[in-house]
Amino acid sequence: MAGSEFQLIQSYFSDPEQVERSDLILGIGDDCAIVSPKEQTHLAFSIDTLNSGVHFPHNTSAQAIAYKALAANLSDLAAMGAEPAWFTLSLTLPGDDKWDDEFREQWLKQFSQSLFSLAGEHNIQLIGGDTTRGSLSVTIQVCGYLEQGKSLKRSGAQVDDIIAVTGELGAASVGLDIVLGKKSAQYKSLSDDAKQQAVHALNYPQARIKEGLYLKEVAHSALDLSDGLLSDLGHILKASDVGAELQLEQLPLASALSCLDKQQAWEKAMTGGDDYELCFTLSEKAWLKTKQQFPHFVAIGKITAEKDLRLLEADGQEYKINAKGYDHFG
Amino acid sequence: MAGSEFQLIQSYFSDPEQVERSDLILGIGDDCAIVSPKEQTHLAFSIDTLNSGVHFPHNTSAQAIAYKALAANLSDLAAMGAEPAWFTLSLTLPGDDKWDDEFREQWLKQFSQSLFSLAGEHNIQLIGGDTTRGSLSVTIQVCGYLEQGKSLKRSGAQVDDIIAVTGELGAASVGLDIVLGKKSAQYKSLSDDAKQQAVHALNYPQARIKEGLYLKEVAHSALDLSDGLLSDLGHILKASDVGAELQLEQLPLASALSCLDKQQAWEKAMTGGDDYELCFTLSEKAWLKTKQQFPHFVAIGKITAEKDLRLLEADGQEYKINAKGYDHFG
Numbered sequence: 001m002a003g004s005e006f007q008l009i010q011s012y013f014s015d016p017e018q019v020e021r022s023d024l025i026l027g028i029g030d031d032c033a034i035v036s037p038k039e040q041t042h043l044a045f046s047i048d049t050l051n052s053g054v055h056f057p058h059n060t061s062a063q064a065i066a067y068k069a070l071a072a073n074l075s076d077l078a079a080m081g082a083e084p085a086w087f088t089l090s091l092t093l094p095g096d097d098k099w100d101d102e103f104r105e106q107w108l109k110q111f112s113q114s115l116f117s118l119a120g121e122h123n124i125q126l127i128g129g130d131t132t133r134g135s136l137s138v139t140i141q142v143c144g145y146l147e148q149g150k151s152l153k154r155s156g157a158q159v160d161d162i163i164a165v166t167g168e169l170g171a172a173s174v175g176l177d178i179v180l181g182k183k184s185a186q187y188k189s190l191s192d193d194a195k196q197q198a199v200h201a202l203n204y205p206q207a208r209i210k211e212g213l214y215l216k217e218v219a220h221s222a223l224d225l226s227d228g229l230l231s232d233l234g235h236i237l238k239a240s241d242v243g244a245e246l247q248l249e250q251l252p253l254a255s256a257l258s259c260l261d262k263q264q265a266w267e268k269a270m271t272g273g274d275d276y277e278l279c280f281t282l283s284e285k286a287w288l289k290t291k292q293q294f295p296h297f298v299a300i301g302k303i304t305a306e307k308d309l310r311l312l313e314a315d316g317q318e319y320k321i322n323a324k325g326y327d328h329f330g
Numbered sequence: 331m332a333g334s335e336f337q338l339i340q341s342y343f344s345d346p347e348q349v350e351r352s353d354l355i356l357g358i359g360d361d362c363a364i365v366s367p368k369e370q371t372h373l374a375f376s377i378d379t380l381n382s383g384v385h386f387p388h389n390t391s392a393q394a395i396a397y398k399a400l401a402a403n404l405s406d407l408a409a410m411g412a413e414p415a416w417f418t419l420s421l422t423l424p425g426d427d428k429w430d431d432e433f434r435e436q437w438l439k440q441f442s443q444s445l446f447s448l449a450g451e452h453n454i455q456l457i458g459g460d461t462t463r464g465s466l467s468v469t470i471q472v473c474g475y476l477e478q479g480k481s482l483k484r485s486g487a488q489v490d491d492i493i494a495v496t497g498e499l500g501a502a503s504v505g506l507d508i509v510l511g512k513k514s515a516q517y518k519s520l521s522d523d524a525k526q527q528a529v530h531a532l533n534y535p536q537a538r539i540k541e542g543l544y545l546k547e548v549a550h551s552a553l554d555l556s557d558g559l560l561s562d563l564g565h566i567l568k569a570s571d572v573g574a575e576l577q578l579e580q581l582p583l584a585s586a587l588s589c590l591d592k593q594q595a596w597e598k599a600m601t602g603g604d605d606y607e608l609c610f611t612l613s614e615k616a617w618l619k620t621k622q623q624f625p626h627f628v629a630i631g632k633i634t635a636e637k638d639l640r641l642l643e644a645d646g647q648e649y650k651i652n653a654k655g656y657d658h659f660g
Binding site for chain 1 (some may be wrong): 356360364365370374375382385389412418455460462469471478
């Protein structure tokens with residue numbers, strides 16, 4: 001940890017009200033943090049960086065940046081069926097005129113409050129960090145507990161598995177269009193409330209931790225949807241050496257897509273990024289049980305032995321997609 | 331892990347020749363990496379970010395950037411007495427004209443070779459990562475094993491402890507001046523070899539892992555010298571609620587300081603950053619034993635009950651320093 005920024009870390013990231021885990025031995029303030037992992041468990045690690053102007057528009061609020069950076073990482077833990085434990089934060093802040101002492105202080109206050117609020121919800125504790133000068137960027141690494149031998153990998157999908165998702169698709173992608181002022185003609189009929197909801201979905205994604213902990217008992221494979229359903233499902237198919245059929249009429253379309261025609265809505269739901277729902281596969285029997293527990297989960301297709309990904313309309317016709325995969329907005 | 335950069339990670343960071351640890355369950359390529367920690371141990375975590383133009387000059391080679399980013403993190407493990415185990419990497423690469431496909435490929439090849447070479451020396455394995463577009467920046471988080479109850483904290487220094495360091499001070503700071511073309515009149519009498527050695531000390535710091543593993547048995551406190559002796563020793567004094575006396579004539583001055591007058595050399599050795607030697611405190615008895623094991627370690631002073639930091643010349647006169655603490659070169 002760089003000593004020169006010690007005070008910055010001390011004042012904003014040593015929140016006395018944050019989670020205090022009993023498996024933490026030494027927190028922020030030394031060369032390393034020390035934890036005492038529970039015996040007989042595995043640990044899951046994930047690291048993600050969000051850069052201003054690439055992963056979020058430059059005018060995004062400090063609250064939203066903090067929330068999204070942690071939520072995106074928590075979502076990776078959820079996708080493995082892991083229980084959140086600790087995280088580290090590396091924060092790079094600009095040194096230009098806009099970022100004077102007052103602005104920086106205000107920004108850090110909003111950022112840290114939002115971060116600790118979400119961390120508290122998931123009982124995950126900030127144990128260390130680094131703050132540097134440069135282009136605005138947030139890197140978070142999370143670590144969580146996994147039951148030995150019970151993890152949700154991408155590679156376990158089996159032929160005839162049901163493919164399902166934990167919630168609606170496409171809202172965040174509409175939110176991004178709205179924030180960037182793109183395709184405004186398309187969204188003219190959306191109410192202001194609906195627009196706000198879409199922007200909220202973009203900035204405050206929900207990490208499906210509880211769902212992942214349940215799914216690790218029953219699902220064969222899973223991942224979280226960050227780059228768009230088609231692109232992400234492709235990883236499961238490749239890792240599992242299988243194919244899939246998706247039933248387009250079954251896609252759970254976010255209400256923000258109601259202003260689009262059917263085909264536009266399908267494409268948005270399949271290629272829009274930042275949904276952070278889980279996509280998983282499991283046996284039909286396990287699916288029926290799961291659907292009772294989580295009625296809002298939606299089956300959208302089946303794993304096939306044939307190794308391509310086919311998109312089917314209600315009449316069984318194959319649908320050819322126009323949109324390209326999502327590759328950040330920059 | 332962002333899916334869109336999957337291929338980049340696959341091709342450069344899945345080196346089949348890298349370390350293969352038996353405590354790794356699942357490496358790069360899923361939402362999280364999974365490890366199975368040894369029982370009855372603690373884990374130490376540290377995260378550090380190096381930004382181009384702040385922590386290293388823009389013209390630094392890919393090899394040096396990779397080496398230094400990992401070494402600086404390993405040094406934090408060394409400073410706790412930890413044994414390296416796994417690390418994650420978040421790499422942000424520019425998208426401007428200079429960084430065309432050919433340049434990027436060459437850069438990544440050099441970066442990854444240097445990274446894996448150092449990782450191999452310390453038996454630490456890359457288990458996950460993220461690659462994004464933006465200003466050149468490298469964030470590494472390391473994780474290592476600690477014997478339960480045996481860690482080298484900053485807070486354990488005791489009155490009458492010997493203060494010692496694991497090696498010479500000041501070379502990296504001279505190297506930085508040379509790279510930046512600063513104070514060239516001062517360094518005119520240095521041979522080209524000596525200049526190259528100083529630049530090498532800046533770019534390829536040595537993490538004192540072996541030394542830290544030994545010191546955790548005998549030292550009361552320790553940290554690694556990244557910001558400069560005075561600034562870093564200050565953290566030990568503050569955390570331990572003690573003071574110190576340093577004997578300036580005992581400072582182990584790097585040979586690159588030979589071109590400076592005595593006072594300039596002292597100040598460089600005390601305020602120059604990037605040494606990455608360990609500074610530690612221990613009883614006189616433990617020191618005598620330690621010095622037999624590591625004859626090149628050097629005692630430089632004593633911990634005092636009086637809470638200030640006094641710099642003493644050979645005749646016992648107090649020396650007043652001119653230079654300010656190190657706060658990166660940017």
